[in-house]
Amino acid sequence: MTSFTSPAAGARFECTTHRTARCRWVCSVIAFSCLLTVGGRPCDAGEPDPNDPYLRDPDSEAASEEEMKPYRQKLRHTGVSFDMVPIPGGEFMMGSPESEEGRAEDEGPQFRVKVEPFWMGKHEVTWDEYDVWRLSLDIQRRKLANRDADEVDKFADAITRATKEYQPMDFGMGHDGFPAISMTQLAAKQYCEWLSAKTGHYYRLPSEAEWEYACRAGTTTAYSFGDDPADLDDYAWYYENSNDAYQKVGQKKPNPWGLYDMHGNVAEWVLDRYDPEFYNWFAADEIAEFPICLPEGDEYPRVVRGGSWFDDPEYLRSAARMASTPDWKIQDPQLPQSKWYLTDAQWVGFRVIRPLREPSEEEIKKFVLHPDVPKGLEGRP
Secondary structure (H helix, E strand, C coil), rough: EEEEEEECCCCCCEECCCCCCCCHHHHHHHHHHHEECCCCEEECCCCCCCCCCCCCCHHCCCCCCCCCCCCCCCCCCCCCCCEEECCCCCCEECCCCCCCCCCCCCCCCCEEEEEECCCCCCCCCCCCHHHHCCHHHHHHHHHHHHCCCCHHHHHHHHCCCCCCCCCCCCCCCCCCCCCCCCCCHHHHHHHHHHHHHCCCCCEECHHHHHHHHHHHHHCCCCCCCCCCCHHHHHCCCCCCCCCCCCCCCCCCCCCCCCCCCCCCCCCEEEEEEECCCHHCCCCCCCCCCCCCCCCCCCCCCEECCCCCCCCCCCHHHHHHHHEHHHHHHHHCCCCCCCCCCCCCCEECCCCEEEEEECCCCHHHHHHCCCCCCCCCCCCCC
């Protein structure tokens, strides 16, 4: 915990956000401007303190699950923001019962999982958000404004960014307000690393278990709205209603916890390596805490969840799993092929989570929460 006194307002502030060495030094450098008050007055909920270099929504601060609220995070030096929804901690049965229609063998046997509370992106990460990192739009706007980089800028600028793609990765399907697609898992993890530096809060991809828990939102049915795929039109974009393309985020009904497009639109990267036998690792009479299939250095297979605009209903179920393959960038003409883009996975995107309890450096390393460059991709553009 970092404590300091605001020179502007004379207020004592204890920062519980930066609990790891990775971020703590930034907090200490810019502590003079991380204020809880402006002129001695509390900030309005939803409006960041203009002196806070991270532009954090006051509602994003919570010391316990009971204090967690929805919040909106602005990205400094841009007009871009995104919404986060609190997900309560709890337990659930991961996987699908053998009786579930459309079930695949890799969805079982079911096992009980305990999940800690976290915030999750209300929507999939959009091009508006992703381009700030991918195209360095924040740096460009800072230069146009003739403004020198401060300590937060320097920290975020030091995070590796994707190289420019050889063709537009939206493939003409739409840009503003549409989900970002065709990125590798490495690119999604690298974006999370940058977002953490940019906002002062720790963001990452969800684990496969966290994703399914949030998708189910307390339900045990095939979908978060029930078992009947005939109701999908109200909640999801999929093969039968998508007009062969993804759609803008947030147009369908949300799940019970307020998350949009968890079923369909674009499938979403999670942290895990894919193993069809993964669920067999866990005892039926025990509770698994943070189960994760760790990467072993190979680029494939990794897991995406949720199904997409390209898929039939059974692939949109809460328990459905999909493994990445080399075919997802088979048409990439670059030699060597890019480590950032998937030319043939125009249905893959991601959303971010922010755990209430920020992981330690040891946990980040142990569970490979950081960006991991697969074997053979070192040095590739």
